[in-house]
Amino acid sequence: MVDQEQIDQVKAYLLKLQDNICQTLALCDGKGEFYEDEWAREQGGGGRSRVMTNGAVIEQGGVNFSHVFGDKMPASATAHRPDLAGREFQAMGVSLVIHPHSPYIPTSHANVRFFIAQKPGHDPIWWFGGGFDLTPTYPFMDDVVHWHNVAKKACDPFGDNVYDDYKRWCDEYFYLKHRDETRGVGGLFFDDLNKQGFDKSFGFMKSVGNAYLDAYIPIIESRRQLEFGQRERDFQLYRRGRYVEFNLVYDRGTLFGLQTGGRTESILMSMPPLVRWQYNYQPTPESPEAKLEKYLVARDWLAEAEN
Numbered sequence: 001m002v003d004q005e006q007i008d009q010v011k012a013y014l015l016k017l018q019d020n021i022c023q024t025l026a027l028c029d030g031k032g033e034f035y036e037d038e039w040a041r042e043q044g045g046g047g048r049s050r051v052m053t054n055g056a057v058i059e060q061g062g063v064n065f066s067h068v069f070g071d072k073m074p075a076s077a078t079a080h081r082p083d084l085a086g087r088e089f090q091a092m093g094v095s096l097v098i099h100p101h102s103p104y105i106p107t108s109h110a111n112v113r114f115f116i117a118q119k120p121g122h123d124p125i126w127w128f129g130g131g132f133d134l135t136p137t138y139p140f141m142d143d144v145v146h147w148h149n150v151a152k153k154a155c156d157p158f159g160d161n162v163y164d165d166y167k168r169w170c171d172e173y174f175y176l177k178h179r180d181e182t183r184g185v186g187g188l189f190f191d192d193l194n195k196q197g198f199d200k201s202f203g204f205m206k207s208v209g210n211a212y213l214d215a216y217i218p219i220i221e222s223r224r225q226l227e228f229g230q231r232e233r234d235f236q237l238y239r240r241g242r243y244v245e246f247n248l249v250y251d252r253g254t255l256f257g258l259q260t261g262g263r264t265e266s267i268l269m270s271m272p273p274l275v276r277w278q279y280n281y282q283p284t285p286e287s288p289e290a291k292l293e294k295y296l297v298a299r300d301w302l303a304e305a306e307n
Contacts, residue, residue: 090116179245
């Protein structure tokens with residue numbers, strides 16, 4: 001069973017996580033500030049969106065907390081999960097996307113969330129989900145290995161195969177089928193987590209949420225002084241198009257938010273501020289731009305680093 005006190009604990013953690021991430025990113029940026037926008041929805045619940053634009057490092061970034069609830073799930077959700085029909089639900093989480101100015105600093109995404117559906121006389125249906133992933137334009141192997149090392153350390157206390165399983169799930173989820181390429185170099189993705197009970201499942205979600213800054217801040221610091229020109233900027237904007245394609249075609253969070261009457265501006269805050277498409281673009285062979293292709297496939301980054 002999951003009671004209201006436990007639900008309140010999850011919410012308190014998520015609010016604090018949003019605070020910590022925003023404060024740390026603002027300090028790292030050194031110029032930009034996150035502006036808060038509170039919102040509510042007619043069907044129940046709301047959230048607080050925090051967005052930074054035109055910082056020293058962050059061109060645009062959003063860190064969103066939401067807690068929405070309602071008397072029934074949308075029909076599109078119960079079609080796949082008929083056991084949720086006729087239940088009240090609550091969904092809460094923190095979701096963020098950071099788009100840096102520099103093409104040498106990767107875009108990063110993280111999300112941790114909790115869902116529960118309840119009906120009098122029945123046990124609640126609940127689970128945790130989340131993860132984080134990295135999307136470079138000009139990749140550096142050191143950054144990728146660091147990112148995955150932090151991900152593995154977050155998973156290790158919870159089982160020997162947890163990192164491998166959730167790393168694989170991330171590669172499979174953040175995959176653009178119509179492009180036959182991964183969105184980036186992966187990380188972690190998990191969902192429907194509840195088999196080990198509330199306390200351990202909540203503990204894992206917190207471990208992933210807390211690891212995001214440890215994974216991302218060192219990458220920002222190591223790449224922020226690299227100079228770039230219009231060529232690199234053009235390629236960055238072109239590659240951002242892939243990010244938009246994934247979010248609008250495949251992303252479950254975007255779909256769930258729109259289906260449940262969430263605030264559109266907050267749901268789509270993950271979009272980059274500028275993007276370009278170029279018909280049938282092909283990078284020059286052996287160019288720095290062509291190097292990215294080798295990173296857009298599922299690879300065992302940590303095993304490669306050891307060899």
